[in-house]
Amino acid sequence: MDGQSSPVSSSARSKPQYFYSESVNLDTERSKENVTVTVRFRPLSPREIRQGEEIAWYADGETVVRNEHNPSTAYAYDRVFGPTTTTRHVYDVAAQHVVNGAMEGINGTIFAYGVTSSGKTHTMHGDQRSPGIIPLAVKDAFSIIQETPNREFLLRVSYLEIYNEVVNDLLNPAGQNLRIREDAQVEWAVAGCLIPLLLPWGTFVEGIKEEVVLSPAHALSLIAAGEEHRHVGSTNFNLLSSRSHTIFTLTVESSLYGENSEGEAVNLSQLSLIDLAGSESSKAETTGVRRKEGSYINKSLLTLGTVRPLVPVISKLTDGRAAHIPYRDSKLTRLLQSSLSGHGRVSLICTVTPSSSSSEETHNTLKFAHRAKHIEIQAAQNKIIDEKSLIKKYQNEIRSLKEELEQLKRGIVTIPRLKDIVEDDIVLLKQKLEDGQVKLQSRLEQEEEAKAALLSRIQRLTKLILVSTKASQPSRISHRPGPRRRHSFGEEELAYLPYKRQDLILDDENIDLYVSLEGNTESVDETLKEEKKTRKHGLLNWLKLRKRDSGSGMSTSDKSSGVKSNSTPSTPQAENSNYYAESRLSHPSLAESSPSADLLSEVRQDREVPEDNFLEQETLNSIKTSDQIDLLREQQKILSGEVALHSSILKRLSEEASRNPLKEHIQLEMKKLSDEIKVKNEQIALLEKQIADSIMTSHNSMANLEASQTIAELTAQLNEKSFELEVMFLYSLA
Numbered sequence: 001m002d003g004q005s006s007p008v009s010s011s012a013r014s015k016p017q018y019f020y021s022e023s024v025n026l027d028t029e030r031s032k033e034n035v036t037v038t039v040r041f042r043p044l045s046p047r048e049i050r051q052g053e054e055i056a057w058y059a060d061g062e063t064v065v066r067n068e069h070n071p072s073t074a075y076a077y078d079r080v081f082g083p084t085t086t087t088r089h090v091y092d093v094a095a096q097h098v099v100n101g102a103m104e105g106i107n108g109t110i111f112a113y114g115v116t117s118s119g120k121t122h123t124m125h126g127d128q129r130s131p132g133i134i135p136l137a138v139k140d141a142f143s144i145i146q147e148t149p150n151r152e153f154l155l156r157v158s159y160l161e162i163y164n165e166v167v168n169d170l171l172n173p174a175g176q177n178l179r180i181r182e183d184a185q186v187e188w189a190v191a192g193c194l195i196p197l198l199l200p201w202g203t204f205v206e207g208i209k210e211e212v213v214l215s216p217a218h219a220l221s222l223i224a225a226g227e228e229h230r231h232v233g234s235t236n237f238n239l240l241s242s243r244s245h246t247i248f249t250l251t252v253e254s255s256l257y258g259e260n261s262e263g264e265a266v267n268l269s270q271l272s273l274i275d276l277a278g279s280e281s282s283k284a285e286t287t288g289v290r291r292k293e294g295s296y297i298n299k300s301l302l303t304l305g306t307v308r309p310l311v312p313v314i315s316k317l318t319d320g321r322a323a324h325i326p327y328r329d330s331k332l333t334r335l336l337q338s339s340l341s342g343h344g345r346v347s348l349i350c351t352v353t354p355s356s357s358s359s360e361e362t363h364n365t366l367k368f369a370h371r372a373k374h375i376e377i378q379a380a381q382n383k384i385i386d387e388k389s390l391i392k393k394y395q396n397e398i399r400s401l402k403e404e405l406e407q408l409k410r411g412i413v414t415i416p417r418l419k420d421i422v423e424d425d426i427v428l429l430k431q432k433l434e435d436g437q438v439k440l441q442s443r444l445e446q447e448e449e450a451k452a453a454l455l456s457r458i459q460r461l462t463k464l465i466l467v468s469t470k471a472s473q474p475s476r477i478s479h480r481p482g483p484r485r486r487h488s489f490g491e492e493e494l495a496y497l498p499y500k501r502q503d504l505i506l507d508d509e510n511i512d513l514y515v516s517l518e519g520n521t522e523s524v525d526e527t528l529k530e531e532k533k534t535r536k537h538g539l540l541n542w543l544k545l546r547k548r549d550s551g552s553g554m555s556t557s558d559k560s561s562g563v564k565s566n567s568t569p570s571t572p573q574a575e576n577s578n579y580y581a582e583s584r585l586s587h588p589s590l591a592e593s594s595p596s597a598d599l600l601s602e603v604r605q606d607r608e609v610p611e612d613n614f615l616e617q618e619t620l621n622s623i624k625t626s627d628q629i630d631l632l633r634e635q636q637k638i639l640s641g642e643v644a645l646h647s648s649i650l651k652r653l654s655e656e657a658s659r660n661p662l663k664e665h666i667q668l669e670m671k672k673l674s675d676e677i678k679v680k681n682e683q684i685a686l687l688e689k690q691i692a693d694s695i696m697t698s699h700n701s702m703a704n705l706e707a708s709q710t711i712a713e714l715t716a717q718l719n720e721k722s723f724e725l726e727v728m729f730l731y732s733l734a
């Protein structure tokens, strides 16, 4: 069997001889693997049928492609898909193991290769009826995160095109003609311990934009936006022909999830999903622009190994004796250098048309695919320690922000409370109060602001790191491979895929994709919204009530009135403090059992002064005021937390709005949020004023209390003296 020469003849179809008959076991992990090579036939197009074209090549069983006119010419691959095979099936066989590997830290590359109009874009991108490998891989990546509760992930994407040998950033229209740079890469080989290996083959695109993605819809929206900038044109064969190669790269970082993850190495890998421009038929194009494009496209494809058999990368790679591999001859091969040099999993999906008019091009594709099958790869996990890993950077930042927040909270708590310094000299206190009040208020404001900013940064960073929602119940999760994941796209995700591109339709494909399975999420969202609404209104009602209370001076008649029962408590915390404050003052039984009330009764028993409501009233007032201050502070904290949360959502929305300026509902939502933030800030300001007033009231009550205590003491002394005088007078009479 000679893999590099022309087909071996076979006289009978039942006993064929193939160039390549070894099949890769896709399910087992091997240190040495071959590139997975599959061939996908598309159906004859209506145009080809109209033109009366015949079938030249066909799928003979699951692994063989055979020539109709010369049955002895046959090629074998890992898998051959007939014209009715769905993209989902192609994904399961040819892509899923590469995506799985990428999620575990093994680099992966999947590319579609074939002549113009053979089905590359249909296979890689697809449309709403039949999502392609790229959306399926994106969806799968997020499903894998959900199924891996013991790790946390950070995903980012980039999207570029190579058009006429120029690299353009599809996610950033300003990023044109970018340079490809080479860098020595450090790879960490695991052999009992981590050994750094310096690999000279790392290439990267300088200045390319990378976006962290948070959901399949988010990633698909970026691709859809990028597609807007891609070069397409119509050829004689394809109305929407891709005139550029595109590379969509998903960079995956993951680390152990949980407390013991500090210092652990991070898995870092790249999944490159490539839609190559169609290789041109020499007879196809006559116009100048298309001819120029064609020559560039062919340049990179020739370098890949289609027509120029003496210098192709593939050919050299499969030739054990080749000393130099001409990666540098084209941008495409430079960028594919690391995957083609064998570090990572590679899947090549060759798309072909069965039609007789393209028979020669199809034959070239089949020969190229056959050669590629012999590239040996050695897939290994990439482990890195900190420096290059964004996930570690974010994790460390979150950790230190949390510490900062804790310190800030402690700082706020340790501000000397007024109650504690009440024993100080009253004049000094008065002075201090007046001087410190403004400072204290502004410090509180600043610290609350800093706290809100920290909280929102923590929330933002935490959101970027993706964890399974199953993470809270790890013991129940089995890590054995479960049933195959299905990729059901929700409406929001489908919206980012193109409608059916052209007229070749397979009716049975992916019909179920229209059924959204996300109903549960919706109802959970509804409940949350409802809960939030209740909270919000509850808080507002409570604040209104407090305002009315403070306005009326909280008279005894208010306490027993029905006002309280009309209010809706905002939060359990607020509800409790609200109830406590109101009821302790309004019900004598509770008032008597409180420590301050006990003290009051002691005062009453020890001092035999005439019953005087004044002292009791003053003590009650001072209890009431300090409760009120605590309560107001509590409410201020709740409101500040809500403002921080709203601000963080607002920030996220404004980022989203800058990406999708036409989405009106985002603008509406943003307006609603800023209004709410404004209202809450006003409420916070009101609360601050009330706190300041209450502090002053408390101070006055204290002064009154002290004065009344002195009066009571003097009255008692007076009573005693008059009693003594009375006795002395009686004795003198006797």
Ligand SMILES: Nc1ncnc2c1ncn2[C@@H]1O[C@H](COP(=O)(O)OP(=O)(O)OP(=O)(O)O)[C@@H](O)[C@H]1O
Binding pocket: 041, 042, 043, 045, 083, 114, 115, 116, 117, 118, 119, 120, 121, 122, 123, 235, 238, 240, 241, 242, 243, 276, 277, 278, 279, 351, 501, 502, 503, 504, 505, 506
């Ligand atoms: N397997 C398939 N089943 C149904 N229709 C297909 C299939 N493959 C391709 N098509 C249809 O064939 C037409 C051409 O396909 P596509 O645009 O994907 O080709 P291409 O190889 O990307 O072409 P180019 O290189 O010119 O961009 C499209 O209408 C597409 O919908």
